[in-house]
Amino acid sequence: MEIKRRHDAFLLVDDAHAIGTMGTTGRGSPEFFDLDPNEIDLWVGTLSKALGSGGGFVAGSRELVEYLKFSTPGFIYTVALSPGSAGAALAALRLLQQQPQRVAKLQRNARLLLELARQRGLDTGPAGDTPVVPIMVGNSHTALLLSRRLLSRGIDIQPIVYPAVENDAARLRFMITARHSEEQIRRTIDALAEDLKEVQSESVPIAQWQSVLSGKSPMPLDRDRSGESDAAANRQMPSDDQLSDASLRAPSTSTGQHDWTKTDLQDYLINFIVEQTGYPPEFVEMDADMEADLGIDSIKKAQLFGELGQHFEITPDENLTLDDFPSLQEVFDYIAAQVGIEA
Numbered sequence: 001m002e003i004k005r006r007h008d009a010f011l012l013v014d015d016a017h018a019i020g021t022m023g024t025t026g027r028g029s030p031e032f033f034d035l036d037p038n039e040i041d042l043w044v045g046t047l048s049k050a051l052g053s054g055g056g057f058v059a060g061s062r063e064l065v066e067y068l069k070f071s072t073p074g075f076i077y078t079v080a081l082s083p084g085s086a087g088a089a090l091a092a093l094r095l096l097q098q099q100p101q102r103v104a105k106l107q108r109n110a111r112l113l114l115e116l117a118r119q120r121g122l123d124t125g126p127a128g129d130t131p132v133v134p135i136m137v138g139n140s141h142t143a144l145l146l147s148r149r150l151l152s153r154g155i156d157i158q159p160i161v162y163p164a165v166e167n168d169a170a171r172l173r174f175m176i177t178a179r180h181s182e183e184q185i186r187r188t189i190d191a192l193a194e195d196l197k198e199v200q201s202e203s204v205p206i207a208q209w210q211s212v213l214s215g216k217s218p219m220p221l222d223r224d225r226s227g228e229s230d231a232a233a234n235r236q237m238p239s240d241d242q243l244s245d246a247s248l249r250a251p252s253t254s255t256g257q258h259d260w261t262k263t264d265l266q267d268y269l270i271n272f273i274v275e276q277t278g279y280p281p282e283f284v285e286m287d288a289d290m291e292a293d294l295g296i297d298s299i300k301k302a303q304l305f306g307e308l309g310q311h312f313e314i315t316p317d318e319n320l321t322l323d324d325f326p327s328l329q330e331v332f333d334y335i336a337a338q339v340g341i342e343a
């Protein structure tokens with residue numbers, strides 16, 4: 001506010017996460033920071049978070065709002081909020097006005113989670129007075145595995161991983177509600193602290209990676225390839241039908257399909273890197289270190305194994321980890337040996 005005043009600047013505040021959660025009665029940032037809402041030129045928010053509906057709002061001066069009504073595509077070229085969504089958001093707003101104790105409970109729950117996490121030595125990053133609490137876990141693969149482990153205990157916490165955040169800023173993100181009980185929060189933090197220690201203490205077996213990623217990364221074959229780069233098209237894998245008699249097939253070519261050869265596998269691996277990095281194929285050497293030289297992080301490496309494993313129906317030995325495959329050459333040697341491609 002002070003900077004705004006000093007520079008006579010125009011202020012836009014996105015209160016998507018603060019409406020219904022911050023301030024004593026859930027009125028968002030102005031209430032939390034004890035500001036005059038009229039000092040915010042454009043105050044925007046969503047109806048899709050605390051208010052449990054869909055759509056959003058823009059609040060501002062009468063002139064500005066009038067101007068937006070006549071100039072923004074959302075008003076000119078599309079239908080208004082459906083009556084159902086409007087009714088749901090209105091009901092939520094009324095509840096918020098009538099039952100501010102829900103907001104107080106939410107804030108108590110968030111504080112409890114934060115306190116317990118800090119007591120356990122967990123890294124809560126920039127968490128402050130909001131019910132969206134991150135637990136920083138070090139890297140993307142730890143976040144994915146931890147989230148999966150917790151889900152198997154009945155605790156659903158979404159991982160935020162690269163490229164949404166830097167790899168070393170990967171985290172689990174808690175969304176606390178007023179309906180969580182103290183017991184649930186305590187159990188969650190206990191489980192998280194326990195599982196995090198286990199996940200961090202070991203290099204992750206590739207077999208686990210495959211199960212984490214299966215179904216999450218669309219296979220090249222599943223996509224409509226019409227608008228894709230040549231690299232992606234070149235990476236076409238055999239279909240499950242083609243694999244059914246265990247005779248492995250090469251990528252489709254204009255002359256039909258043939259068994260995978262050494263060259264097919266090499267081309268496939270190089271094209272994977274080309275697609276991930278945008279490097280020209282001649283730049284990608286089979287013995288280059290995937291992480292240090294080619295910038296392939298563990299998630300991408302795991303995705304490569306996910307694709308290869310699924311299509312060649314290989315589940316790597318429990319004691320193999322991504323660290324056992326520093327370059328494409330090790331991947332090549334391993335797959336070739338498993339499926340009987342002459343090196």
Ligand SMILES: Cc1ncc(COP(=O)(O)O)c(C=O)c1O
Pocket residue numbers: 014016017045046047048049055056
């Ligand atoms: C800061 C912020 N603003 C706006 C939105 C938009 O929400 P929606 O598209 O659900 O209305 C989001 C959603 O995550 C958000 O995090």
